[in-house]
Amino acid sequence: MRCIARSQSVSNGAIMDWDKLRIFHAVADKGSLTHAGDVLHLSQSAVSRQIRSLEESLGVTLFHRHARGLILTEQGELLFDATQAMNKRLDAATARIRDSEEEVFGDLRVTTTIGFGSIWLAPRLPKLYQSYPDLRLHLLLEERVLDLPMREADVAIRMKEPSQADLVRKRLMDIRMQLFATPAYLEENGHPQSLHDLGAHRLICQNIDSTQVSAGAGLVRELLTYDIERLLTVNNYFGVLQSVLSGLGIGVLPDYLQQDFPDLVQVLPGTESNIVPVFLAFPEELRGSKRIEVFRDFVVEEVVAYRKAKRAA
Missing domain, CATH: 3.40.190.10 (Periplasmic binding protein-like II)
Structure with a gap:
């Protein structure tokens, strides 16, 4: 019976005390009583009292106090994970409530x-x-x-x-990675007629170790087997596109861009990735x-x- 009574006490005194949990979450998020107080429009002493009260009701220490700020204890980390999940669920509920049927x-x-x-x-x-x-x-x-x-x-x-x-x-929709270049670049450097001709050009692509679609990385791996010495890697396709538009070389890019950039010329049309x-x-x-x-x-x-x-x- 004692265990049940204690559980109910904790539930009613701390876990269900939304104000204390809200204040705790703000302090954990900001790492400072002062900054949390600024967000909540409360004094530092009021925030501190609420945190002490929450710790007492739970029977644990939630923060390590340091001169440079507050650091969550292991128990504090567990509670912060819970309040973070609660906040996200509340955001979702708020979004649904605020959605009007007509607006x-x-x-x-x-x-x-x-x-x-x-x-x-x-x-x-x-x-x-x-x-x-x-x-x-x-x-x-x-x-x-x-x-x-x-x-x-x-x-x-x-x-x-x-x-x-x-x-x-x-x-x-489905997209594929293909090769593109500007007309000016191709006029100056020539149109490759086969994959072996790419060795005479600069290839612009994402680094195969960067986060990208696997089909794109697979195409780049295949292209690099053709002894391409001049290479420019960028960690996203927007950077690859800008490099291609600047006339730096031939780029590995998604086919959806051709509609918005009609001046780009597809190079070696039979060379493309698997479907993405x-x-x-x-x-x-x-x-x-x-x-x-x-x-x-x-x-x-x-x-x-x-x-x-x-x-x-």
């Missing part, structure tokens, strides 16, 4: 790769904003796969099928979100227009 407004965090986000998605966003000017879009462009169920982002466009559970997913599937995904819990719905529909419409233009070319 679209507020924040939407979209994650995708640097190349796709900067070359394909960003130039098309004016159409989205024309219809939904109050939508606040946050593009998270990086090669790292963000955790959608843990709310690191609201929606993702990925260059492979997501493996995480509880995601709504839609296959948007492009998926849009978002957490199941956001299925009813109006912001997700309009963004998904916008992307699908743009993909359909892209496919039609590609077939007509």
Whole structure:
């Protein structure tokens, strides 16, 4: 009976005390009582009292106190993981609550790769904003796969099928990595007629050890077997594109860019990577979100227009 009573005491006194948990999370996030107080609009002494009270009710020390700030103890790390997950779930709930059935407004965090986000998605966003000017879009462009169920982002466009559970997913299109150069570069340096001719040119590509689609890395490995001495590597496709547009050489780039950069010339048309599937995904819990719905529909419409233009070319 004592154990049960203690558990209830802790539950009612600490775990269910949302104010203390909110203050604890702010202190852990900022690493300082003063900075947390600034965010919460509380005095340092008030923040300190709440942290002491939480530690007493739990019977543990949550922070190591140092002159340079606060460091979480092992128990503090466990509690911070829990409050972080709670905050993300609350953000998701808030997003759903704020979504009106007829209006679209507020924040939407979209994650995708640097190349796709900067070359394909960003130039098309004016159409989205024309219809939904109050939508606040946050593009998270990086090669790292963000955790959608843990709310690191609201929606993702990925260059492979997501493996995480509880995601709504839609296959948007297939792309391939190909070789491109500018007309001016080819006029000055000649058109390669075979892969063996690439040895006379500078190859621009992602480093095979950098984060990228496996099909792209596979194509680069194959090209490097042809004794290419002049090489420029960049850690994302946007950098590769800019280098190619500057006339530095022949670049390994996704085929979707040719529609927006029609002056680029495809080199050795038979040389390309395996198919790279492009998926849009978002957490199941956001299925009813109006912001997700309009963004998904916008992307699908743009993909359909892209496919039609590609077939007509």
